[in-house]
Amino acid sequence: MTAVLLAAARRERILREAVRQGLLDPEHSLLAAFVDLDGVEATVQDLRDAFPGSPEVRGVLHTFAAKANCLVPVLRELRRHGLGCEVATAGELARALAAGFPPERIVFDSPAKTRAELERALALGVTVNADSFQELERIAGLLRGRTSASRIGVRLNCQVGGGAIAAMSTATSTSKFGVPLADPGNRDRLLRAFAAHPWLTWVHTHTGSQGCPLDLMARGVAQAVEFADQVTAAFGEGRIEGIDIGGGLPVNFADDEVTPRFATYVEQLRAHAPGLFGGRYAVITEFGRSLLAKNGFLAAYVEYTKAAGGRPIAVTHAGVQVATRTVFAPDAWPLRIEAYDGYGTARRDRPVRQDVAGPACFAGDLLARDRALPPLRPGDLVVVPDTGAYYFSTPFHYNSLPEPAVQGVRTGPDGRIEFTLVRPAQDPWHLTEQDGLSVPLPQPVAARAGDGG
Incomplete structure (x- = not known):
């Protein structure tokens, strides 16, 4: 198997294990980033050898x-x-x-x-x-x-x-x-x-x-x-x-x-x-970039899909907050997008042209425009490779979007994928603590039986 195929297979294996362990979850962990520490070690050795x-x-x-x-x-x-x-x-x-x-x-x-x-x-x-x-x-x-x-x-x-x-x-x-x-x-x-x-x-x-x-x-x-x-x-x-x-x-x-x-x-x-x-x-x-970029990737859930002007749009939880350069300068910083189902298995359906959008509140928050990908559905995962440098490690706090968790990844002695927390996810409901405030927020009131129309 070529190095290119091995890289894609390892990404899928990491993703499937992350879903299995709940590091990606459509309700509680909508966006996560991964640093392949085995890959980092190999890249450092390449530098030394050169x-x-x-x-x-x-x-x-x-x-x-x-x-x-x-x-x-x-x-x-x-x-x-x-x-x-x-x-x-x-x-x-x-x-x-x-x-x-x-x-x-x-x-x-x-x-x-x-x-x-x-x-x-x-x-x-x-x-x-x-x-x-x-x-x-x-x-x-x-x-x-x-x-x-x-x-x-x-x-x-x-x-x-x-x-x-x-x-x-x-x-x-x-x-x-x-x-x-x-x-x-x-x-x-x-x-x-x-x-x-x-x-x-x-x-x-x-x-x-x-x-x-x-x-x-x-x-x-x-x-x-x-x-x-x-x-x-x-x-x-x-x-x-x-x-x-x-x-x-x-x-x-x-x-x-x-x-x-x-x-x-x-x-x-x-x-x-x-x-x-x-x-x-x-x-x-x-x-810097050459040591880390290809040893990291982002994964985010698709929350909704729609169509506008005849073009499908997948709205995801990865956008300008973790891909700032790509959103603001897409021609200079294009990124690949890969489609997976909710279990982390690569989607191989016939591609259709679609936009992949982020969650931020401005029209330009797009990871990809008019990109040929398998049709994305709510609950699917999009993966953004080559983001180990500059992307998720340096988040942009537009719209008070929280920083995603970052997981280090290694293959253990038994051949299993092992995760180590590098950075915990921010809780959006506690971001005010960074402003020096610790104000209790109103709690949602549970609906009572019989309420509603």
């Missing part, structure tokens, strides 16, 4: 981009597999620390780090990548008269261009991220910064993610390596300890095939940035 170690590079630290899935139990699982953690906010830093990542294996990237955030990161020994000249000067002020165990680098915008999704392209000529390397005077100004700050020993770049071709990403890394070589030539061997090449490997959302592979990206890096593998520099990576 990148060479000594003597080609001085050392490789693979960090997980926490924004892709910031749930602490998931981060803890990745730490257990030997990854570090890349964070972009104080909240993500707090989650990384709570997951047990040692500070020296955490990388802090953000274009808007506050003085207090930098103080904490430098005191802990967290790696810091400065995003601008002003941030470098702020760090210099904080380090005056003191030392820090932090690796400190500067993010370069190598300005190699954008990919198919503008919002995901971070190396355009006008990107908000990093020091634009090709802008007049910036290269010389950076060299002066390295001369003035002996603690500045790393270079960082990140070209983009979904929609960015591998050769574009590799050309961005090549620019960073070329600049690191320039600093080395100016100030001597060892002046640059390493290069943080970011992450950004795109994901195939069209089917279950895992493509591109980490090894394919390394081939592009070898072609465009051979100096990365010359043994001169240590390397940090920051992959």
Whole structure:
């Protein structure tokens, strides 16, 4: 059986067991998410296998981009597999620390780090990548008269261009991220910064993610390596300890095939940035979506069906709250939809064109438009694959829609599917507690025998 068929069969097996155990229930658990922890482990191993170690590079630290899935139990699982953690906010830093990542294996990237955030990161020994000249000067002020165990680098915008999704392209000529390397005077100004700050020993770049071709990403890394070589030539061997090449490997959302592979990206890096593998520099990576996306899926019940203008519509409990990017930018972020019956068995009826709608109160809350699927009925389940990164882990609280439960999934020693609660479902009737209120709500009055007409 091919890997693609195995992926679909495993999804169905997980779904059937979740229904059997009541983790999905048409009355009480209308929407749930699943993270395949066995798949995560295998994907981490693929990443490790793709990148060479000594003597080609001085050392490789693979960090997980926490924004892709910031749930602490998931981060803890990745730490257990030997990854570090890349964070972009104080909240993500707090989650990384709570997951047990040692500070020296955490990388802090953000274009808007506050003085207090930098103080904490430098005191802990967290790696810091400065995003601008002003941030470098702020760090210099904080380090005056003191030392820090932090690796400190500067993010370069190598300005190699954008990919198919503008919002995901971070190396355009006008990107908000990093020091634009090709802008007049910036290269010389950076060299002066390295001369003035002996603690500045790393270079960082990140070209983009979904929609960015591998050769574009590799050309961005090549620019960073070329600049690191320039600093080395100016100030001597060892002046640059390493290069943080970011992450950004795109994901195939069209089917279950895992493509591109980490090894394919390394081939592009070898072609465009051979100096990365010359043994001169240590390397940090920051992959996120490519580690988690295909190892997670959503499942939601169909509550009602109807037709409008001759097109069938299935109204489900999964929408903008768990698929925000797809709802607001469907052309850039299309997702697959699979149809199952209420027991978790794949539906194989003849497909018809239909819309798959979410529960939110606006017309655009659609997971799919005019999609060919087996006819959906009330009580059926829709599954949304490839959502292990960014989707259910970062819910959008529109309409006060509650966060769904997230279950970790493993195959036990006896071959059975085992579930571990990663995040409990929110009770919609207790959401007011998040507002600092604990107000008892009116309870429904049971109908009495004989009432009604």
